[in-house]
Amino acid sequence: MIGASKTRKQRRLYFVILGLLGLGVGTALVLTAFQDNIVFFWSPTQVAEGKVAPEQRFRVGGLVENGSVVKNGENVSFTVTDMNSSMKVEYTGLLPDLFREGQGIIAEGRIDSKGVFVASEVLAKHDENYMPREVADALKKSGRWNEGQGKGAGEAISEGLKPTSTAPAANP
Amino acid sequence: MHRFANPTQFMRIANAIYPWVAGLAVILFVVGLPIALVTSPPDYQQGQTVRIMYIHVSSAWLMMMIYGIVAGGSAAFLIWRHPMANLVAKASAPMGAIFTGLALITGMLWGQPMWGTFWVWDARLTSTLILFFLYLGYIALNDAFEDSERGDRAAAILALVGSVNLPIIHFSVEWWNTLHQPSIMKLSGDGVKSSVDGAILLPLFLMMGAFTMYYLAVLVLRLRSELLAAKIRNARMSQVAVDAAVGQPAE
Structure with missing residues (x-):
């Protein structure tokens, strides 16, 4: 029993x-x-490699290149980069508070006939670094600050891209 | 382990830890809340908005931990017919749902000013929403059958099936690129590392501790009232049986 x-x-x-x-x-x-459908955005390198169909709507993510932002009223143009490839983006509308040069961003839209990415939405990607302003200032002063140079948001983005970029290309 | 299958034994321990967890919850909230919401420094990028994180991450931590407890309790119930494990799972699930809701809402409130949107369908946000529905499904299934034992078993199976979602939520920010930021805690060769400065990490830990102790304290209270309700049900049933035996009509 x-x-x-x-x-x-x-x-x-x-x-x-x-x-x-x-x-x-x-x-x-x-x-x-479904790997390719779960990723939230593509990097400029992946777009250049042809992972996205040309007329398709998609999201591109990367860092706002330093010195590339041109504001003209509500119209903004800037270059988004993953330190390897870059892409020109045009956008009309309100930008999130965190948008600035060196910041990780994700833009949604499509590539127009001139090869410019026309975005209908721009989101800021926040990284996982949290610190008081004084600590950030101290880091900047001591020269250990390398925002937008592959550290911080850049690292987060390039790290986030690793799994898909090492995966075998699904679409020929 | 089977010693704890006995409700009396189980509650003896639960009642013994109750004053400690309840006391710790009060102390941690009293100490932690003012630090988290007032005296801790604003973040260099987010400013004061960083304070939402103290509630958000604590809620998210509990939603994961509680689901682990619900799934573990369900497994013990299905395999060993462990009634207390099932009771712990049932008593925890509504709290898990509430903390998942809190994590989702605080996340949206933070996302609007920081990302520029309340909601996106990225892997982290979507899998968390699925967790919320799993909790609701578990609670609904528990009460969906006339025979409560069948309902418990169906709900326990759902809880187990849903547990595949836990690693998906946790690793979603590493496996796929998402809008949501990666984990602030990193396990590496030389231990756990955090990308959060100590002045922000301290209130976060205090709040996570406070939330956890609060959950444990409320869990003991819920278990107590569940057992009392069962006692009342049993007393009513035996009263009906006695009435029937004596020949008086039971209303």
Whole structure:
């Protein structure tokens, strides 16, 4: 009697473990298959590599290149870069507070006939660095500050791109 | 472990820790809230908006931890028919749903000024919304059957199936590029590293501790009232049985 209930418990235990394993593997396969649909944005390099169909609407993400921002009333143009490739973006509308040169941003829109990315929405990507202003100032003063130079937002973005850029190209 | 299947044994321990967790919750809130909301320095980029993070990250931490407890309790219930594990899962789920809702709402309030949008369908935000629906589904399934045992079992299976979402939420910011920022805690060769300055990390830890202690204290209270409700149900049932045996009509 006790033995019987023990094996039943063991059976349930194996069933639960196997079920979870199967579910995990299945989910992993589905997520890998839909990799390209889950990524939120593409880098200028990936766009240059032709990962996005030319007339398709998509999001491009990267750093606002230093000295590239030209504001003309509500019209803004700037260059978004991943330190490898870059892309000219034009946008009309309100920019988020965090938008500035060296900041990680994500723009949604499409490439027009002149090869310029016309954005209908620009979002600021916040990085995972949190510090008081005095600490940021001290870092800048001591020269250990390298915002927009592959550290901070840039690192976050290039790191975020790693899994997709190392994955085998899905679309030929 | 099976010793704790006995509600009396379980509650003896739960009642013993109650004053400690409740006291710690009060102390941590009293110490932590003023630091988090008033005296801690504003962030160099976000300014005062950084204070939302203290509530947001604490809620998100609890929503993950509580789901782990709901799933673990459900597994123990399904495998060993452990009634207390099921009771802990059932008592925790509504709190998990509330903290998930809080994490979503505070995230939106932060996203509007910082990102420029309340909501995007990136991997982190979408998987968190799914977690919220999993909690609601679990709560609904628990009460969806006449036979409460069947409802409990169906809900427990849902909780287990939904647990695949936990690693997805956690690693979503690493596996795919998202609008949401990566984790502030990084596990590397030389231990846990944080990209958050100490002056901001301290109030965050205080708030995370306060939230956790609050959850544990409320969990003990919920378990107590659940067990009392079960006792009342049983007393009513046996009263009905006695009435029937004596021959008086039970209304």
